[in-house]
Amino acid sequence: MRFSDFTSYDLILLAQGLGTNIALFLVTSLIGLLIGLGWALVRFYRVPVLAQIVTFLSELLKNSPVLVQLFLVFFGLPALLHIRVTPVTAATITLSANTAAFVYVIAVSAIESIEREQVEAARVFGITRWQVLRHIVTPQAAAFAVGPLVALLVNQLQVTSLISVIGVVDLTKIGHILNMRTLKPFVVWTVVGLLYYGAAKLVALLGERFENRLRAHSAWRGL
Amino acid sequence: MHFDLSILLPHLGFLARGAELTAAACALSLVGSVVMGALVAIARTSASSTLRRIAFIYVDLFRNVPFIVQLFFFYYGLPELGIYIDAFTTGVVALSIAGGAYASDTIRAGILAIDQGIIDAAEVSGLSRRKIFTRIVLPIALRTSVRPLGSVLINMILTSSILSTITLNELTGSAQIVVSQTYRPFEVYVVLLCAYAALTYLVSLAVTLLHRHLNRDMMEAVG
Amino acid sequence: MLKVENVRKAFSEVTVLDGVDLTIAPGEVVSILGSSGSGKSTLIRCINGLERLNAGRITVDDFDVSKPKELAEARKRSGTVFQLFNLYPHMSVLQNITLAPIEVLKTPRPEAEAIARKLLESVGLADRADAYPAQLSGGQRQRVGICRALAMQPRYLLLDEVTSALDPEMTAEVLAILAKLAAQGTTMLFVTHEIEFAREISDRIVFLDKGRLVVDLPTDRFFAADGGRAQPRVAQFLSRMRKD
Numbered sequence: 001m002r003f004s005d006f007t008s009y010d011l012i013l014l015a016q017g018l019g020t021n022i023a024l025f026l027v028t029s030l031i032g033l034l035i036g037l038g039w040a041l042v043r044f045y046r047v048p049v050l051a052q053i054v055t056f057l058s059e060l061l062k063n064s065p066v067l068v069q070l071f072l073v074f075f076g077l078p079a080l081l082h083i084r085v086t087p088v089t090a091a092t093i094t095l096s097a098n099t100a101a102f103v104y105v106i107a108v109s110a111i112e113s114i115e116r117e118q119v120e121a122a123r124v125f126g127i128t129r130w131q132v133l134r135h136i137v138t139p140q141a142a143a144f145a146v147g148p149l150v151a152l153l154v155n156q157l158q159v160t161s162l163i164s165v166i167g168v169v170d171l172t173k174i175g176h177i178l179n180m181r182t183l184k185p186f187v188v189w190t191v192v193g194l195l196y197y198g199a200a201k202l203v204a205l206l207g208e209r210f211e212n213r214l215r216a217h218s219a220w221r222g223l
Numbered sequence: 224m225h226f227d228l229s230i231l232l233p234h235l236g237f238l239a240r241g242a243e244l245t246a247a248a249c250a251l252s253l254v255g256s257v258v259m260g261a262l263v264a265i266a267r268t269s270a271s272s273t274l275r276r277i278a279f280i281y282v283d284l285f286r287n288v289p290f291i292v293q294l295f296f297f298y299y300g301l302p303e304l305g306i307y308i309d310a311f312t313t314g315v316v317a318l319s320i321a322g323g324a325y326a327s328d329t330i331r332a333g334i335l336a337i338d339q340g341i342i343d344a345a346e347v348s349g350l351s352r353r354k355i356f357t358r359i360v361l362p363i364a365l366r367t368s369v370r371p372l373g374s375v376l377i378n379m380i381l382t383s384s385i386l387s388t389i390t391l392n393e394l395t396g397s398a399q400i401v402v403s404q405t406y407r408p409f410e411v412y413v414v415l416l417c418a419y420a421a422l423t424y425l426v427s428l429a430v431t432l433l434h435r436h437l438n439r440d441m442m443e444a445v446g
Numbered sequence: 447m448l449k450v451e452n453v454r455k456a457f458s459e460v461t462v463l464d465g466v467d468l469t470i471a472p473g474e475v476v477s478i479l480g481s482s483g484s485g486k487s488t489l490i491r492c493i494n495g496l497e498r499l500n501a502g503r504i505t506v507d508d509f510d511v512s513k514p515k516e517l518a519e520a521r522k523r524s525g526t527v528f529q530l531f532n533l534y535p536h537m538s539v540l541q542n543i544t545l546a547p548i549e550v551l552k553t554p555r556p557e558a559e560a561i562a563r564k565l566l567e568s569v570g571l572a573d574r575a576d577a578y579p580a581q582l583s584g585g586q587r588q589r590v591g592i593c594r595a596l597a598m599q600p601r602y603l604l605l606d607e608v609t610s611a612l613d614p615e616m617t618a619e620v621l622a623i624l625a626k627l628a629a630q631g632t633t634m635l636f637v638t639h640e641i642e643f644a645r646e647i648s649d650r651i652v653f654l655d656k657g658r659l660v661v662d663l664p665t666d667r668f669f670a671a672d673g674g675r676a677q678p679r680v681a682q683f684l685s686r687m688r689k690d
Contacts, residue, residue, distance in 0.1 A: 063377070064419040065384035068395060068412055075402065076409035080226065154287070161289035165388055172291055185299030193288040193296065200287040344532035347494040348546035348598060349521045358545065362536050 006182055013178070017171035018195050021160045024170070028092055028160075029153055032099025039100065040107035044133060054104065061101035066159050070094045074166045091163040095156065102152050110145035111137055146214055150207030154200050161196065171195060228410055234401045241397025242418070248311065248386065248393060249379050252318035256375060257330070259323025261361060264331040278327070285324035291385050293317055298389045314386040314393075322379050329371035333364030366437045373430030377423045384419070394418065447471055448493070448524070448602050448635070453502035455488055455657075462488045464657040466502070470635055472601060475628045477636045477644035477665075480654035481683060486637040487529075489654070490606045493635070494526050506602065522550065525595030529607040531587040533579040539566065539590050540575040543597045551598065558597070565593040569623050585616025592623060603627070603634045610639060641687050645669060655679045 039054040061069065074090035077083065085093075114137050127135075164172035175192035179185050231238075266278035285293065294317045301308060308316070337360060345355045365372070387396035398415045402408045448470040455463040462485045470476050478486045491497045493504055495511045504511045509520040533542050543562040547553040553561070566572050569589040579587055588608055595603060605624070609617040621643050628634060628647040638644055644651060644665075651668040653661035661674045668674035675681045 060416065060420050063381070063423040064416045065381045065395065067384045067387070068398075068415050068419060071395075071399075071408065072412035072416060076412045079407065080409040158287070158289040161291050162385070164291070172289070172295075175292065175295065179295070179299055185296070185303055189292055189296035189300060193284075193292045196289050196292060197284065197287045204287075338532070340528060340530055340532040341534060343496055344526070344528060344594075345534070345546075347496060347521055347524075347526045348594070349518060349550040350546060354549050358549070359534055363534075366536055 004181060006178070006184075006187075010178060013174050014171065014191065014195065017169065017174035018199065020168065020170040021157070021163075021196075022199060024088075024091055024095065024163065024168075025153075025157045025160050028095035028099055029156060031092070031096040032156075033103050035096065035100035036103025037107055039104040040111060043104075043108055044111060045129070058101035058104045061098055062105065066094065066098055067162050067165060069098060070162060070166055087163065087166045087168045090166055091160075091168050095160065095163075098159070099152070099156050102156075103149070106145050106148045106152065107141070110141035110148075113144060114140045143214055146207075146211045150204065150211060153207060154204050157200055157203055158196065226410065227407075228414065230405055230407050231401070231410060231414060234405070238394065238397050238401065238418075241392055241394040242422075244311070244391070244397075245380070245383050245393040245395075248314055248318065248383050248391075249376065251315045252322055252379055252383070253372075253376050255315060255319025256322030256326040256379070257365070257372065259319055260326025260328075260330045263323060263327035264334055264364075265356070267327065267331050268334055282324045282327055285321050290317070290321050290382050291388060293321055294385060294389060310386070310389045310391040313389060314383070314391055318379055318383060318386075321382070322375055325375045325378070326372060329368040329375070330361075330364050332371075333366075333368040334360055336367060337363050369434040369437055370430060373427060373434075376430070377426055380423055380426065381419065447505075447507065448633075449503075449505045450489070450493065451503045451505075453489075453492060453504060454500045455485075455492055455497060456500050462657050463492065466654075466657070466659045468652060468659060468662065470602065470633065472633050473631050474650065475632075475634045475636065475648050476650045476652060477638055477648040478652050478654060479638070479641065479644065479683065481686075484654040485657040486654055487606050490526065490604050490635070490637055494524055494604060495521060522598065523600060524602040524604055525598050525600030526604045526606065527588070527591045527595050527608045529610050531579070531584075531591045531611075533587055533590060533594070535579050538576050538578055539571070539582070542579070542590060543594045546594070547597050562593065562597055565596055566590075568626075569593060570619075583616065584612050585619045588612060588616070588620050589623060592620070592627075596627075601633060603632055605634060605636045605638070607637050607639065639687070641684065653677070653680050653683070 039058065042054050043051050070090060073094045074085060074087065077090075078085050111133075160170065161172045164170050164176065167173075171192055175188050179188045182188065263278045263281060266274045267282075269275060294314070297317050298310070298313050301313065341359065341363075342355060345359045350358070383393060384395040386393050387399060390396070392400065395415065398411050402411045405411065448468075450466055450468040453463050453466045454461070464485075466485075466489060468476075468489075478489065480486050488497060492499055493506070493511065495517045499512055506520040506523045509516040509523070511517050511520045534545070537545065540559060540562055543565065544553075544555065544558040547558040547561065548555055563572065563575060566575055569592065571586060571589055571593075574582065574586065574590075579590070582590065588611075591608070608624075609620050612620060617640070621640065624634070624636070625643075625647055634647075636644065636648065648665045651661070651663060651665050651674070652659055653668075653674065661668065661677055661680055663674050666673075668680075669684075675684065
């Protein structure tokens with residue numbers, strides 16, 4: 001292979017790579033959010049056995065490297081079940097599950113912090129647990145959790161860079177390709193880094209706006 | 224479907240050596256992060272606005288760019304500058320710099336929480352600014368930030384798995400080699416996942432004990 | 447000689463010290479009285495260099511505290527005891543006392559520790575050398591604070607409302623030590639609310655009112671009807687403090 005200088009086509013490659021990261025980030029965040037909230041519900045209703053499994057699973061996912069989780073899904077699952085798992089499928093499964101574990105922890109701590117104070121009072125009036133969750137806990141817990149959730153999302157966006165290791169052609173993989181072709185690592189990794197940085201800042205900014213709107217909204221409702 | 228952990232038995236010694244490398248890298252990087260973090264915390268609490276600005280940019284940048292990109296930047300970039308260091312050293316440098324960005328926050332919070340009266344007392348006793356920092360401010364700040372620094376260490380252990388991508392055969396890298404020899408990815412990666420979870424669990428236990436031990440003197444005696 | 451000459455100190459708009467003059471000769475015990483907010487503590491903080499002066503001059507044995515190069519020397523000559531003790535929470539009692547002698551005076555550790563133990567013994571805390579501040583009562587902490595200041599062998603001891611944070615019983619144990627120090631001829635500048643005690647140990651009493659030093663008299667003259675009491679502010683202050 002002959003190394004050569006940058007071309008304008010490389011910009012399209014970089015944009016495509018970043019697009020892959022963002023698309024995967026959006027999809028897995030959404031799935032992770034839904035699964036994590038589902039797990040939190042299991043815990044809220046104290047479903048026997050399932051609640052324990054969910055807690056254990058989230059601890060395991062939180063306390064092990066995402067890279068190892070990726071390897072387990074991408075290399076391990078096909079070997080065990082004799083199925084085909086594409087890199088994108090493996091990345092989607094892993095990142096969704098990983099996000100879910102963190103969402104679960106945030107949701108549970110938010111619910112518990114609100115519940116302890118207020119549910120007892122509400123129960124006196126004979127309201128069901130579902131009504132308590134829907135009308136009393138959820139609005140406040142959401143306001144409580146939105147800060148940690150935004151921080152989580154900023155982090156998960158960065159975690160998507162790991163999918164390059166199992167062969168998904170994302171921004172980091174493009175960086176690798178350009179690095180090998182041009183032999184200009186400083187330029188390549190600086191540009192790649194700044195693109196990730198910009199994306200992270202964008203997520204943080206949007207999250208902050210959303211948080212402010214939520215705050216303003218609940219403050220207004222509080223009057 | 225076939226699941227058999229016994230095939231790992233002959234490779235346990237090899238994996239243990241990988242774990243040792245992980246432990247060594249993390250221990251060195253923890254020291255590096257605390258040093259980096261302390262320096263940056265000083266800069267962020269200094270009177271010079273330029274210094275504060277530089278420190279802020281460092282923290283912001285290294286927290287918002289994926290670690291794998293930072294790692295490649297150093298691994299491929301440093302030789303271009305004529306700096307040839309091995310993968311282990313590169314990994315420790317990268318982990319220290321990334322960890323320092325997080326450690327600086329907790330150390331800074333610890334510094335800001337110190338009672339000004341204590342610093343006044345040190346100042347009037349004639350201690351130099353440097354001595355006040357190394358003998359009074361830093362030890363108190365480090366004690367109060369043992370717990371958050373523990374989280375930095377746990378994150379570092381998980382992040383260190385990424386060092387396997389620059390040919391370092393730490394725990395994850397060793398596991399990859401075992402997979403290539405046994406063709407049993409599922410078993411290997413399940414065990415690896417649990418090993419990391421157990422490792423981080425032990426670290427968090429140790430951190431709790433250390434926190435209690437170090438702060439026992441600073442807690443008010445009851446009664 | 448500790449000299450305060452025409453010192454002015456303001457925090458943004460508020461003038462806290464307004465042209466204060468005060469001289470303390472070695473061996474003297476001088477008490478500073480005044481209602482809260484009169485600038486007493488600020489004066490102490492100016493003398494030990496914790497606050498920068500807006501005007502005037504403070505010298506400790508001719509070392510000007512406003513000059514960075516001389517401040518270190520000036521600080522070696524004065525020791526400060528604080529209202530809230532300000533002990534180093536992560537160090538044992540012994541370490542609290544020996545830190546500055548070892549680091550600043552370069553006293554060898556064994557010697558510094560011997561001095562510290564002797565000081566602790568003199569304040570009745572010989573058995574608490576290895577305790578940590580949090581394990582001590584307020585009165586014990588303040589006694590350690592006094593030892594810490596004395597360990598530097600200062601020529602002037604500055605005491606900033608050292609009993610204000612203590613209950614009466616603990617106040618008594620700390621005052622007993624100060625009385626002993628006064629009797630030994632230690633030079634002291636003593637900011638306090640304890641009028642009776644000030645009367646017992648002081649050679650002179652000065653009275654601060656709204657940042658101005660309005661009275662500076664020998665102790666017996668200060669309490670005389672035609673002396674300090676002739677000043678309406680002083681009379682008012684004394685009668686109010688008596689009622690408490």
